[in-house]
Amino acid sequence: MTEFLDALQLGVRAMFAYQAVFFALLAIGLNLHFGYTGLLNFGQIAFAMLGGYGIAISVSQWGLPFGVGVLVGLGAAVVLALLLGLPTLRLRADYLGIVTIAAAEALRLLFRSVSATDLTGSTLGLQAFNGGFLALCPWTVAKRYDILGTRWSGAELWVITVGWTLVLLCSLLVFALMRSPWGRVLRAVREDEDAARALGKNVYAYKMQSLVLGGVFGALGGMVYAVGTGAVQPDQYQNANTFLAYGALILGGAARVLGPVIGAMLLWFIIAFSESGLTALVDSGVSFFGLFRLDEVFSTTDVSYARFVIIGLGIMLLMVFRPQGIIGDRREVMLDAR
Amino acid sequence: MPADPTPHGSSPAGDPAAGATRAPAPGPDADADAPARAWARGDAPARLAQTALADLPWQVGVPKPDPVVVVDGVTRTFGGLTAVSVDHLEIQRGGITGLIGPNGAGKTTLFNLLTGFDQPNTGTWSFDGRPLGKLAPHQVARLGVVRTFQLTKALSRLTVLQNMLLGAKDQSGESFFKALLPTTWRGQEKANTEKALDLLRRFKLDAKKDDFAGTLSGGQRKLLEMARALMSDPKVVMLDEPMAGVNPALTQSLLGHVKDLREEGMSVIFVEHDMDVVRDISDWVVVMAAGRVIAEGPPESISQNKDVVDAYLGAHHDAPLTSEEEDRVLAESRAAIIAERAPAGTPSERTGL
Numbered sequence: 001m002t003e004f005l006d007a008l009q010l011g012v013r014a015m016f017a018y019q020a021v022f023f024a025l026l027a028i029g030l031n032l033h034f035g036y037t038g039l040l041n042f043g044q045i046a047f048a049m050l051g052g053y054g055i056a057i058s059v060s061q062w063g064l065p066f067g068v069g070v071l072v073g074l075g076a077a078v079v080l081a082l083l084l085g086l087p088t089l090r091l092r093a094d095y096l097g098i099v100t101i102a103a104a105e106a107l108r109l110l111f112r113s114v115s116a117t118d119l120t121g122s123t124l125g126l127q128a129f130n131g132g133f134l135a136l137c138p139w140t141v142a143k144r145y146d147i148l149g150t151r152w153s154g155a156e157l158w159v160i161t162v163g164w165t166l167v168l169l170c171s172l173l174v175f176a177l178m179r180s181p182w183g184r185v186l187r188a189v190r191e192d193e194d195a196a197r198a199l200g201k202n203v204y205a206y207k208m209q210s211l212v213l214g215g216v217f218g219a220l221g222g223m224v225y226a227v228g229t230g231a232v233q234p235d236q237y238q239n240a241n242t243f244l245a246y247g248a249l250i251l252g253g254a255a256r257v258l259g260p261v262i263g264a265m266l267l268w269f270i271i272a273f274s275e276s277g278l279t280a281l282v283d284s285g286v287s288f289f290g291l292f293r294l295d296e297v298f299s300t301t302d303v304s305y306a307r308f309v310i311i312g313l314g315i316m317l318l319m320v321f322r323p324q325g326i327i328g329d330r331r332e333v334m335l336d337a338r
Numbered sequence: 339m340p341a342d343p344t345p346h347g348s349s350p351a352g353d354p355a356a357g358a359t360r361a362p363a364p365g366p367d368a369d370a371d372a373p374a375r376a377w378a379r380g381d382a383p384a385r386l387a388q389t390a391l392a393d394l395p396w397q398v399g400v401p402k403p404d405p406v407v408v409v410d411g412v413t414r415t416f417g418g419l420t421a422v423s424v425d426h427l428e429i430q431r432g433g434i435t436g437l438i439g440p441n442g443a444g445k446t447t448l449f450n451l452l453t454g455f456d457q458p459n460t461g462t463w464s465f466d467g468r469p470l471g472k473l474a475p476h477q478v479a480r481l482g483v484v485r486t487f488q489l490t491k492a493l494s495r496l497t498v499l500q501n502m503l504l505g506a507k508d509q510s511g512e513s514f515f516k517a518l519l520p521t522t523w524r525g526q527e528k529a530n531t532e533k534a535l536d537l538l539r540r541f542k543l544d545a546k547k548d549d550f551a552g553t554l555s556g557g558q559r560k561l562l563e564m565a566r567a568l569m570s571d572p573k574v575v576m577l578d579e580p581m582a583g584v585n586p587a588l589t590q591s592l593l594g595h596v597k598d599l600r601e602e603g604m605s606v607i608f609v610e611h612d613m614d615v616v617r618d619i620s621d622w623v624v625v626m627a628a629g630r631v632i633a634e635g636p637p638e639s640i641s642q643n644k645d646v647v648d649a650y651l652g653a654h655h656d657a658p659l660t661s662e663e664e665d666r667v668l669a670e671s672r673a674a675i676i677a678e679r680a681p682a683g684t685p686s687e688r689t690g691l
Contacts, residue, residue, distance in 0.1 A: 173518075176517070176518055176520075177514075177517055177518065180511050180517035180518070180520065180523065181503070181509045181511035181512045181517065181523060181527065182511060182512050182513065182514055182517035183517070184496070184500055184503065184504060184512075185504065185512050187493070187495070187496055187500075188493050188496060188504050190495075191493035191494055191495055191496060192491045192493055194455065194475075194487070194491060195487070195491035195492075195493060196476075196504070197455070197474075197475035197476050197479070198453065198455075198475060198479055198484060198485050198486075198487070198491075198567075199476075199479060199484070199504050199505050199566065199567075199570065200476045200477075200479035200480040200484075200507060200570060201476055201504075201512070202474070202476045203476070209514050331550060332495050332550065335494050335495050335550055335552035335553070
């Protein structure tokens with residue numbers, strides 16, 4: 001029983017950790033792309049990587065202040081969005097999907113290539129760039145704090161404070177935009193581009209604006225992740241993260257302002273809870289209804305894989321019983337089936 | 339049989355006067371049919387267009403007194419198939435121009451070309467004297483030429499009211515930065531909403547305003563699409579088969595709305611297959627076949643035009659045939675069609691008017 005409570009506690013802690021912030025921001029960007037505009041961005045992680053590396057390269061390699069690094073990261077994300085969008089947004093939706101998935105993988109391989117060592121540190125990545133960020137922290141970074149039974153370092157608390165503030169601000173921005181005529185045009189583009197064109201809307205420009213803004217959200221996520229871990233490595237930015245972020249978005253409910261946030265928190269709760277829960281079960285040698293002992297078929301190293309199986313099962317069950325996600329609008333989703 | 343060569347009392351249900359008491363002068367019978375309509379206010383634009391077109395010769399490419407759209411030498415080919423090849427065509431301002439022709443005649447392609455959804459291989463066309471070549475669809479729409487689609491494009495997961503509001507022109511709230519400052523667009527939004535509600539009332543959709551457009555019936559979607567197009571106060575409205583798949587009662591209401599557009603001074607161009615509808619509301623009819631304009635004139639002239647009848651029914655349709663002759667003619671016309679429209683056209687297209 002205590003193991004269960006511990007697992008629950010770890011799960012709740014993970015809901016608020018910087019990884020959850022990272023996925024929340026990725027998913028907010030994807031929500032703008034996919035949920036509101038109907039753009040298929042399968043390379044959101046590339047924007048996050050540019051955000052993280054924007055800070056890391058500017059600070060550790062070029063010796064620029066942290067704030068400038070943030071601007072560099074955001075600028076790089078905007079440039080990437082323009083580069084990806086210019087050739088593909090005039091075409092059908094799937095072309096953007098193809099190009100983004102390729103770009104995300106190409107960028108990661110480029111950053112980890114030997115010839116890029118001078119700039120990106122290759123596979124070792126870059127460290128020691130978040131001093132400027134931690135220096136802004138109003139409390140002691142090195143101290144440990146207990147909050148409701150969960151332990152956090154001062155640095156972690158500072159990262160998640162800034163991180164969740166960013167999530168809040170981004171959500172507010174999306175909320176404000178989506179109830180404006182601008183957001184209405186975006187949704188019209190999602191429904192039918194030609195109809196939007198026939199009504200005098202410059203569909204290409206709106207898709208580009210959406211791609212850039214969502215990419216900037218992704219870059220912010222990458223920055224939170226980079227300062228959270230204190231280091232950037234190309235392989236942290238595997239494209240699987242994009243699909244996990246999609247998972248978070250679907251879990252929470254697409255085309256809802258808080259859908260991606262709730263989805264990301266839930267995703268991390270499931271990941272952390274199932275990990276510690278499963279580990280405890282395996283360690284304690286519980287038997288499966290007296291048939292066999294869990295540790296006979298299952299080792300603790302399998303647990304990290306099993307939690308993603310559980311996520312997958314959860315999403316499948318959700319699609320069957322609640323296709324709109326946690327807070328989605330069922331009527332809206334059902335219209336799609338026509 | 340839509341293209342019956344002898345004009346007779348063919349009329350859609352619910353409007354017994356149409357067609358039966360045909361006016362002797364060439365011209366639409368629309369106004370003669372419904373003198374009691376509220377919008378019939380003396381010297382209405384309908385009469386202006388009608389009288390302006392009355393004395394014109396019934397020739398292809400005839401210059402109109404006050405053209406709003408002028409098409410010159412527009413061709414569009416898809417591979418070896420010439421979908422559209424129009425030498426000269428003028429559309430009268432303030433009138434209802436019907437565009438008819440068998441399937442595959444190039445009507446929708448011409449619509450796409452005129453509204454910027456497709457670019458022609460050659461040719462120029464202008465709206466209000468302003469060349470429209472090389473303009474993107476949204477630019478054409480902003481000039482005041484709006485269209486509807488053959489397959490209705492209701493924006494399913496937006497409410498009916500949101501659909502309507504999208505149609506409004508020059509919204510400052512549609513620019514990214516102004517969208518963040520509600521004070522810059524709230525007033526405009528309010529005015530647009532009132533206008534949208536007025537239009538919805540006119541089109542009897544006001545009860546549905548908060549429903550998703552995807553829940554509307556096919557006919558209601560047609561109404562919504564037309565109402566949405568009107569939100570931008572267009573000068574030219576292009577309707578691609580507005581009556582297709584709509585029940586007779588709703589057809590009558592749609593017809594009334596199309597006539598109302600003319601009364602408000604808009605020019606209407608519409609594609610339609612139902613000849614009763616075309617006779618009822620058009621001031622002028624343009625007939626296309628195999629990409630060309632083969633005839634134009636007032637609706638009365640069209641059903642007697644030999645080229646038109648041939649295009650719809652095939653040549654020699656009225657001569658008594660022996661079965662051998664019938665086979666021969668069929669084979670000939672098949673070969674002719676194949677030669678004409680290869681590779682895209684198929685003989686079976688001819689039967690489906």
